[in-house]
Amino acid sequence: MEIKIPDINWLMASPIVILSIFGMLTLIFGIAKGRHTKKAVFVALLGTLLALVSNFICLFEFWQKTNSTFSEMLTSDYISTGFNFIFLTVTLLSIFVSHKYVQDENLPENEYYGMMLLSAAGMMLMASTTNLVVVFTGLEVMSIALYILAGIKRNELKSLEAALKYFLLGAFASGFFLYGISMLYGATGTLDLKIMAEIVSKNGTEFPMILMVGITFLIVGFGFKVALAPFHVWTPDVYEGASSPVTGFMSVGAKAAGFAAFMRVFDVALISIKTDWIDVLAVLAILTMVIGNILALQQTNFKRLLAYSSITHAGYLLLGIIAGNELSSQAIMFYLFSYAFMNIGAFAIITLVGNKNEQFVNVTDFTGLAKKKPLLAFLLTIFLFSLAGIPPMAGFFGKYFIFSALIKSGATNLAIIGVLNAVVGVYYYLSPIVLVWMKEPNEVEINDTNPMLKFALIISALGTILIGIFPSQVMSFLFQI
Amino acid sequence: MELAIFIVLAVLAISSAVVVITQKSPVYSVLALVSTFFALAGIYVLLNAYFLAMIQIAVYAGAIMVLFLFVVMLLNLKEQYYVENPKKIIGGVLGLAFVFALLFPIFEIEKNLVPESQMPVGDAYNIGIRLFTDYVFPFEIASIILLIATVGAIVFTKKHS
């Protein structure tokens, strides 16, 4: 029988391949001598920068075109290049933020940076493919590396508990996801999302019920990964237990990768039967936003506060998926790009104030920060304003684009509910700011930052502000509108 | 004839699975799980997936069950650690609802089945051809998953320095 070798476009695959190779190099850099090395971080940085450069080259080379390679397993369109930018930015910022933390807490460097790069490679895989097999394998690469990262601070019991909870529930959710994929295959006969879109639109509503059951299982699997309610129960414990730089990486990266795959499956492949799944997702979105807001209002631990608020952000992003038009996919990418800067900035400040062993991560430990370190307080204010959605920061425009996409698709009621939830969210974002600026300082000592952490904080703040001032330029350049 | 073999294997698989979750001693559970895997391998053979049946026995019943038994041995799990949990009634009811919800679509799909002559044969040669031409990309990604799993096993088990 006929055997055909697949065509391979190495330029299209280059960001993922470069990042994976450098991830493996970081893993084995300097372990021949048998003791810990301090230089693995530079290999990781080099790898991320090279992958970023190659992604820019891909952006110019495949401008406004859609191609695929590896016999249709890897695609390059505006979604994949845009999401690759998001993941590489997240990785770069996280490496800068973790440098001091890894040295102070004596974490194993090779494994830490290696798993970060490989997890980012898995995220890029999830966003750059239209075949469900690659979505699943990319999901597994990302998730298993994140389970290891969550528990890498081995002498801290909370960290191990976080890793165990994440692993058990994540493996179970991956099982649901795979079951959903198999049912989708049984109903349509193909695993390729583009072919599935044609088959689904041709057959209209006469579909075997197993397609609906498969979609339900997929929603369960996705819902866990991006922390939608009622699948959000792991999020506060895992985010609180894991080390702060890892939490920053995990909160943006895993969410972005999950939403990239979610977007490809629901807004591209299953868009024709939208009336069937839109009610379920609308209920989930409302539940997510409301539960995230209510529970965030009661938190005293800053990390748990940001964890519950990230559940709410997942609700807003889900509204973007419900909208399902072209504007909404760009809105989701813009939101996640700005979310990367503001969330990692916030977690960088938590890393700094938390000190050794993360002792000081309660909201009350930030009291009077303005008197001790005014620049830090100013940066924290920028990040929290942006998360709350106050103009002219980037967060405002992210929410604005999503709500306008939602109104354009006709779901005005959902947009109103979204805006109301955003208003409620402002309260728990602003109350730490009141503590920081208005109250007297407490005795918490803040050590000096190292240059990398300062650099990351400045980049995050600049990103948050500049994306807010020039939103359309960002959209047209990075996301190829 | 195939129906008879299928019924025997299915009964064996389900009864072994019930034994897995109801036994108090963890070693009995693990051994019943091995029996479940053997029954599943038989069902794979009935579906023309010969390679998958071989892998099921070699990897699952061979390596992974050994790992389970090592964990039981390391943690020294005994019968008296078993705790009666009254919430299992809720779990049982939800599980039955789950099975019930799955039965309707499975019975409905009977009209869309692929005829016997068109069913592909899954022996090592055919799988090899598809694996190394169309699915070469997920194949390489699978090696990265295995690498990450190795790192994970070692990160969490080596001594503190």
Place this chain on the structure above:
Amino acid sequence: MLIDYLPLLIVFLAAVGFSVFNWGLSHLVGPSNPDSKKLEVYESGVTPDSDARLKFSIKFYIISMIFIIFDIEIVFMYPWATVFKDFLIKTGSHFIFFEMATFVLILLVGYYYAWKKGALEWE
């Protein structure tokens, strides 16, 4: 093709049947007079005072985990070996070799890592 697996079924039934038959026969026909002294665990005449479990070192577990990883690698090599020659003949390029070389190289990185981190030490 299913009929080719009939010998396997017969061997399986024979193995299970043999052990079940012997155990069942001894259970039914053999005498059974349990006594408290007879039911004690054997320990060369000394009365046992604790159960037989020792504290096992975690090295067993690490070796077993690494065995699974490389067992799966071997499992992937089996269809590769089956199609290798046909690939070379029908496509005329060595693509098939480089695919498996990449796969093995990535797992070799894992092996090198395990070696240098001391996971393969036994004493």
